[in-house]
Amino acid sequence: MSNREFHGQIGRTYDESEPWWPEETRAPEDAPNVLMVVLDDVGFGQLGCYGGLVDTPNIDRLAENGLRYNNFHTTALCSPTRSCLLTGRNHHSNGMAGITEISTGFPGYNGHIPHENGFLSEILVEEGFNTYAMGKWHLAPAESTSAAGPYDGWPLGRGFERFYGFLGGDTDQYTPTLVHDNHQTEPPTTPEEGYHLTEDLAARTIEFIGDAKQVDPDKPFFTYFAPGACHAPHQVPQEWADKYAGEFDMGWDEAREKILEQQKKMGVVPEDTDLSPQNPDVKRWDSLSEDEQQLYARMMEVFAGFLEHTDAQIGKVLDYLEELGELDNTLVMLVSDNGASAEGGHSGSVNENRFFNNVPESLEENLEAMDELGGPKYFNHYPWGWTWAGDTPFQRWKRETHRGGTSDPLVVSWPEGIDARGEIREQFVHAIDLMPTILETVGIDAPDEVKGYSQSPIEGTSFAYSFDEPDAPEQHTTQYFEMLGTRAIYHDGWRAVRPWPFGKPMTTEDLSATTLEESGWELYHLEEDFSEAHDVASEHPEKVLELAQLWWTEAGRYDVLPLDGRGVQRFAETRPQPGKPREKYVYYPDTQHVPENAAVKIFNRDHSITADITVPEGGAEGVLLAHGARSGGYSLYVEDNHLRYVHNYVGIEEFEIVADDPIPEGEGSVRMEFEVTGEPDMSEGKGAPGTVRLYYGDEQVGEGEVPMTIPITMGLTAGLSCGRDAVNAVSDTYRDRTPFAFTGDITRVTVDVSGEPFVHEEAEMDQIMARE
Structure with a gap:
């Protein structure tokens, strides 16, 4: 028997019956669309409309057609801020005291946003809005981001109807680890074909909005556009960086003065604002060598190009909305999630995986890389002198609670609903205030219940009162x-x-x-x-x-x-894991990407990789198992009918062992065994050396030495793939043939780990913290 509500009449025949359809849920009449743009690691003093030295014409036009807030605050870290933006509750109320990779077993710290704290998307989708999330998520518990789920913390589990982006804290802009809705996918093109993630995200945003608007043009949307820029890696086509050639030769000390001068002219800061004192962690520019100045200036040129390129993609979305006739009735809120990032260290980085593995970077090596910074080869980040300048006029930066960490841009534009144009607002606003402001603006009350969960009180305060009253007393005190x-x-x-x-x-x-x-x-x-x-x-x-x-x-x-x-101890805290610890990990063909936190750990320990395969007549080639990326990893593969194993030591050198004999045709197994032959030297970034032996069945067919291995991590954007090397190839040998899928048949690949795992907690803490 059906329990569904029915208000018609059912007789013996159609003539005696009265049909009835439930009324379709529609958003309030004339409710605006909502576009929330969340930039990553962009400081208060970096956007052009906030006095920055980077051209951001599209964000500037939003500011010219709306409002800039100079007293907007975040939590100082990415995931916690994003949880505030989407729930209207404080980050500890959301269980998001930090990123989920450092969660602990307390309510404010466990990394699980309770369903009692409903997302804006969960509310709006039930009120007749289309809801889309694009780009960076980083709001699901770290242990749930593999294909094993659970999926209730993924975007589609929190009220978004469509999602295209990445689940972690950062990803490579040229070869990203992508998720479409609830499944992994690969970029539609390659770096050689001109692929860039931010461009892809803008195109998908336009596609998602267009798909619905052409069918139901009156239905409003909520789009959460979080491109992941300008978090490291600072990657952008060279012409964008070259535009800024020489623009930062003056150095960060003079840049701060110039930015403050422009901020005062714009009215972004009061006329009597002083620069915050000299940062003790930052060297004065004139104390640096010529080579250091040259390298650091180029690193900032690349960042500037990256930011302007991101602005251009935002512009594409705005142009499309204007073409649809929707821009004037779209409430746009553009923010950054925290202050500028100091994760490049005092001298910057061209491959952060070296940093996470304690492998030192030399000025000489980085100078050699300078001409290719911003390209697919490097995972670069500027030095923290530019971080400090990016947070002008404040002190400190991301992760810290001075204003340099918490004060960020907030641009609000809604031409049909806000009369003011190009004005500054000085009222205190916090990330928790955006959600209640949006609800008030679209004419929806916060519900008492979402998906059967009684809702906690919203802790933010709407700042819609300030839209047309510049001198209104602030309400969030x-x-x-x-x-x-x-x-x-x-x-x-x-x-x-x-x-x-x-x-x-x-x-x-x-x-x-x-x-x-x-x-x-x-x-x-x-x-x-x-x-x-x-x-x-x-x-x-x-x-x-x-x-x-x-x-x-x-x-x-x-x-x-x-x-x-706590620092290191907080990383070492016991927390849920995807599956019980085990000595054997079995992978099957077409496994595209097992995240680093869920994949087998082979660091500094004896292990073996066994592939049960069938080689067709005439031979086969391709990857059996790969773990890592260009910046470091390992791969077991077949080329020229010979089994091969390669260990890519943090992008510096590849050590390869090749079987002496061709691989047999037909059904059988091939195996690699790694035997540790020495102790790791963690302080020098050298993992345990070992002897590698290759086998066909039980017959040894090759042997070689790997003098040093990756000691701690394959990298933040790395993953494990079976039957192919997904997207960002581990080895230069077959990079031009990526994904270099195996042309025979794979039944399974088994990784056997024995002995106690070696864990260097301090270094692992460093690498997961850079994902914020």
Whole structure:
């Protein structure tokens, strides 16, 4: 018997019956479309419309047709901020104190956004909106991002009808690890054919919007466009970087002064704003050698080209909406998720996988790479002097709770709904405020229930009141901050900050301190000191004590406790894993990409790879199992009818062992065995050396030495593939034939790991933290 509601009448025949159709859910009449653009690692002082030195004409035109907010704040880290944007709740309320790779077993830290905190997409899709997510996700628990799921934390599990992008924290722009809806997919073209991820994401966004608008032009959409730019790798076609040749030769010290001057002219900052003090972690530009200046300037040119290229792709989406006649009634909110990133270190990087494996980068080697920076060969990131300049006029950067980490651009444009054009708004706004603002704007109340889950209160405050009232009193007057143990609190124009040197564990005394003498809090009066340049804690001890106590009150309210300043230990915390630990991992053909966190770990331990295969008459070739990417990994493959094993040592050198005899035709097995012959030298970035032996059945057919191996990680964007080397080939030998799929038949490939795994916790913490 059907329990579905029916309001017609059912008689014995059609003539005696009355049909009825349920009323279709429609969005409120004339509700605007919503486009949320989330940039990655773009600082307050980098966009052109915020005084930056990079041309961003499309973002600038949004600002000219709308509003710029100069007091918008994030959490200082990517995933936590994104959870705030989409739920309207604080990051600890979302269980997202940090990225999910460093989750711990406490409510504010477990990396699982509760369904009681409904996503904006989950609300709008039930109210008659189409919902699309594009680009970076990084909001699902790390253990659930493989094909084993569960999928309830993926975009389609949180209210988005369509998704095209990547689930992790970053990916290669030329050879990304892509997911389409709930399945993995490969880029439609290659780098040689001109592929770039940001261009692909813009094209897919246009496709998704067009698919629906041509069928139901009155149905509004919510599109979450998060391109992953400008997170490392800073990759962009050379002509975009070359446009900026020589533009940054002045160095980061002079750049800061120039940016501040432009910010004052634009009114983005008050006229009396001072530059924050010299950053003790950044060398003065004039103290660098000529070679260092040349390299670092080029790294910034590449970043600038990357940012302008991203702006151009945003422009394509805006142009399409204008062509459809939809742009004027589209509420566009463009933000960055945290301050500029300092993950390139003091001297920048051309291959961050070397950094994560403790392999030093030399100035000489990086100078040799300079002409190819931004291309597919390198995973580059600028030095932190440019990070500091990118956060002008503030101090510090991403991961820290000074304004350099938390103050970001917010551009709002809605021509049909906002009369103001090109104006600045100074009211305090936080990432949790976007969701309630959007709901108010489209005319929808926050529901009491989503998907059967009773909803928690929304913690943000709508700032729609400020759209047409530039002098309206701010309504969000108190906001706590916490990131990796660093803390801050905003209240009625004052801001207290409790910093500590990044990477140094906090002591019990640090965590329990509440008095001025013990706490180490800094104090800034933002109404008089926009840039947090002048610490006035010693002048107002009573205000420091008041704000410090208020911070603890807010921390108790929003699941911030227990405060956790640990570094390495936090990575080593026991957390759920995809499957039970085992000694044998079995993979099957056409496995395209098993994420690094879910794949077998072979580092510094004896192991073997056995492939059960059938070789057709005349022979076969191709990859049996590959793990890693251009920046490092290993591959067992067949070429010229010979079994081969290659170990790519962090992109520096490839060690290959080749079987002496041709591979037999017919059904059989081939095997590689790795026997550790020495200890790893982690401080020098050298994994355990070993002897590799190749077998056909039980007959040894080859042997060779691998003098050093990758010690810690295959890389942030690497994965494991069976029967092919998906997208970003491990070895130069067959890179031009990627994916170099095996032309015989594979039954299974078994990786057997024995002995205790070797774990270097500090280095692993470094590599997962760069995914934020």
